[in-house]
Amino acid sequence: MTTQAMRALASAIALMLCTALGAAAQERPAPAAPSSDLDRAQAAFQAGRHAEALASARRAADAAPTSVRALTARAGMAEFMGEFDEAQTFYDRAAGLAPDDADTIYRTASFTARVGEYDRALTQLDRLLALHPRHVRWLFQWAPTRFQAALLRDHPSLERIVQIKLDILTEKGDLEQARRLARAYAIVQPGQNYCAQARERAGAERDEVFKAFRLASLGQPDAADCIWWYGQWLSDEGYVRLGRLMVIEGSRATASAENKESGARYVRIRLGGNREVPKRAEQLFVIARQRYLRDGDINGASRLFDESIRLAPAFARPYNYRAMIAADLGDREGAMAWLQRALRADPDSWRTHRNLGRLFETLERYPEAEMHLRKTVQLFGDDAGGRLALARVLYAQGKYDDFAKEARAAVAFLANWRAPMPEVRDFLAKFDRWGPGAALPPAPDPHVIMGWNYD
Amino acid sequence: MTDRTAVVLLLGVALALAPATIDAGTYRSVDEQGNVTYSDRPPQPEETRAPAPEATPVPEVKAPDAKPAPGAKARNVKVSAPPTAIARTGSTKVDELLELSGARAQLVGLLSRLAAELRPAPGQMSAKDQASVDRILRQALRHEAVYALVRDAFLLHVDRTNLEATAAWLRSPLARKIVALEIASSEPGTEQKVATYAATIKTSPPTDRRVELLQRLDWATAATEISADLVAAASRGITMAVSAAGPAEQQLRPGQIEDRVAQVRARANRALREAHMASTLYAYRGLEDEELAAYVLFSASDAGRWYNSAMRKAMVGALGRAVEQTAAELVRAVPLDRWARAATLAPQPVK
Structure with a gap:
């Protein structure tokens, strides 16, 4: 009864091991040519070795504490890695050494806007504007719109000022003012689609x-x-x-x-409703996610997620990522605990119910999985991936009629999105013909609707 | 350990589905008392029996608990002589079940083949490295050790009623015939025979009913799915070991490993499905349609589905662990660059 599997495995292991070992060994990178710490930081950053880049930038700044370039490089790397306190410290030091350096002022303004200190950012932008010649400032403030495009093209630092101001106004919720500003500086043109x-x-x-x-x-x-x-x-x-x-x-x-209702629901189940998430907490989360998914930096990412949670205890997403890290490390109980915390923080979080359902499914705790996956599709009826996961746990419990109903609904929905799901259709066809088989149905998770795919 | 490894793993899986070329075999024999022994030496004709006969006369069989699962549709399956349950008392041990099902015998053969294939050919590695590899393979892939992992994992899923029903089925003459065929089709050199047989199918195709029965058997046993799971488990174990042994900046995070394993599994599943019909037509060529139908019926029963599910979990878990441990020890003993050198000297597999 296991013949085919055995035969497949025998060859698979041998070939994979011998060739994988060989390939892995051949993939070792050539050692980088030695240079300054700053150059090393730059090279490491460009090669995607971000932790190494920050370490080199730190060494460079420590070795040259009066070098504005070294200090801003360290600040920039620290900002990129979500080490915001460190970034703040070194932007300030660089500004102290070169108070009229346009690049340092711009980067400081951008950073302060990023962490939600908008008034401070606006002050920096005023200082940046003040560095321009008087006539340029006059034109920037008073010239008609038809002259602004050329002015901003000739003075890129002015366009930077406008763009940061647009972000600040938008993020502060004053979209009308942002639109007026965009029109005034020809960032947007009338009649364009x-x-x-x-x-x-x-x-x-x-x-x-x-x-x-x-x-x-x-x-x-x-x-x-x-x-x-x-x-x-x-x-x-x-x-x-x-x-x-x-x-x-x-x-x-x-x-x-209908769309108004849909939007309100989206905000409630996807964006935490009225729960406040400070900008700094949001940015820490975004960067932590990158550090984990892109860099595999478990410790660094975990620390940033924790800091995000501290700043925004009702923000469900970082809890979900802490759960992902725990699950990836094989700690399913830990993952469960993080997801339970996420649910306490935001009981209407669609993603949390979904993740809990799928985790319970991997643990073969099907009734609990069913409960959370039912909630998932109740919160968002178009969640075809969640519905397929629900169908799977229904099948695992012998609830075959319910399985067929949910699986068919998901397949029908996905057909409208040009996602034919042949493996699910094939499974359903065999199920219809022969009744239940030994394998659980496939539960692919197609990403077909923008806004519902990542957290 | 970046995209290159994914390519390599893909190649590995593709080749996993190609005929094996190594003829290292393990032989199973049963003595007069029903004791099973394994050897790399072919047994004498008078000591060879497969499958293992009962030491006592086999009682007449009656239907096992092979009722179709709820909702199962029995159409297209006619059972002329349903197997019947054995009036046997006492608890059935898991060891006995694994013995009866042929899993134990096939595991021995598998491990022996694995060790033979993992062992670099003479000249690919230094004598010292070669000796290290041999020692690790002898230790890590010992039959008893891996079998114990399988058995322990299986024990976690034991359901007494289903176990007894499965054992009753496996003791029936028909099931023993089936197990014998499965063991025979797992022996070295079978792939060649399957290839030859596949050529004859083109001129003499199987009946529609035969094809339907084999498709349904795969559905009921999830054999292809189990194969794909095993390939995925092996892929995971090796990728983890190689990743851990590589440079820090090239190490994969667990989620990335799982993504790759999922890709490998999907490809394996597709390829296994393509290869499924020829290999099962060959393996069960000695069965009548009615016998195959009875096998399908048992496999679709509660007991059959329990057995396949438990076996799947046990094999996937145990072999995945064994492969990971073996791979980790191998890369610890022989650094990656020396494996790389050996790989460049290895004969290229035929696709």
Whole structure:
């Protein structure tokens, strides 16, 4: 009864081991040519070795405490890694050494906006503007819009000022003022269909999509759907504060009562409702996620997630990531505990119910898995992946009629999204023909709806 | 350990599905008292019996607890001579069950083959490295040790009623015939025979009913799924060991390993499905349709589904652990760069 499996395994192991070992050994990188710590930091950063980059930047700054370049490099690396206190310290030191250095002022302003210290950021921007010649400042403040595009092109630092101000106004919730500013400085042009451009770039690089949606939200106040999508896209990326603002704005702008209701539900089950998440906590979460998923930095990421939780105890996402780390390390009980904490922090968190359901399923605790997955699809009926997971746990419990109902509903929904799910269809066909088999049904998790795929 | 490893693992899985080329075999024999012994030496003709006969006369069999699972549809399956339960008293030991099912015998063969395939060919490694590898393989892939892992894992899932029903089925003459065929089809050199047999299918295709029965058997036993799980477990074990032994910046986080394992499993599953029909047509060529139908019926029963589920968990868990430990020891004893050198000297597998 195990013949085929045995035969497959025999060859698999041998081939994988011999060749994997060989390949792994051959993949060792050539040692980097020795240079200064600052160069090493830069090289490590470009190679994606971010922890090493920060370590080198620290050494460089320690070795040259009066070098503005070394200090800002360390501050920048620290900011990138979510070490915000360290970043603040070294931006301040650099500013102390070179108070009129435009680059340092700009970077400090950008950093302070990032951590939500908007008034401080605006002060820095005023200082940056003051460094420009008087006539440039005059033109920037008084010249008609038709001259501003050329002015900003000739003086990129002015465009930086405008862009940061736009972010600050938007994040503070004053979208009207942000739109006026964008129009005044020709960041957006009348008659342009930014929304169509954003949709065309849906599969492009992250930065391109971001810029396109941002322009749509600034330049087309009536493009309710587009603003809605922008909010959902931001949610997937982790920018929950701006995401919430955009979803609310999209819901306000739409004429559809159904869409208004949908937007309100989205904010409640996806963005924590009215629970406040400070900007610093949000940014720590975003960076912690990158440190874990991109760098595999378990300790660094865990520390940042914990700090995010400390600053925003009702923010469910960092708990979910702590659970992911625990599960990845094989600590399923730990993962369970983190998810339970997430649920206490935000009982309506769709993602938390979903993760709990799937975790219970891997533990073969099917009744509990069913409870959370039922809640998942109750919160978000279009969650086809959650519905397939629910179908699987129903099948595992011998609830075959319910299984078939849920699986068919998911397949029918996904067909509308051009996700045919052949493995699920094949399973259902065999089930219809022969009744239950020994294997559990597949439960793929197709990412078909923007805004619901990542946390 | 980046994308390259994924390619390598993919290659490994693809090759896993290709015919094995190593002829290292393990032979199973049963003495007059029903004791089973294993050897790398072919037994004398008079001591070879497969499957193991009962020491006592086999009683007449009657139907085991092979009722279809709730909702199961029995159409297209006609059982002319349903197997019947043995009137045997006393608890059935898991050891006995694993013996009766042929799992123990097949595990021995598997480990022996693994060790033979993992052992570098002469000249690929230094004598000292080769000796280290041999020592580790002897220790890590000892049959008794791995079998104990399987048995212990199986014990966690024991359901007495289903176990007894399964044992009753396995003691039936039909089940013993099936087990014998499965063991025979796992012996070295079978792949060649399957390939030859597959060529004959083109000119003399199986009946629709035969194909349907074999498809349904795979559905009921989840054999292909189990194979894919085993490949995934091996992939996970090796990837973890290699990742841990590599440079820090190239180490994969656990989630990344799981992503890769999922990819490997998906590919393995597809390839296994393609290979499934020819190999099962060959393996069960000695069964009549009605016999195959009875096998399907048992496999679709509560007992059959319990057995396959428990075996799946036990084998996947135990072999995954054994492979991971073996791989970890091998890369500890022989550094990666020396494996790399050996790999460049290895003959390229035929795709």
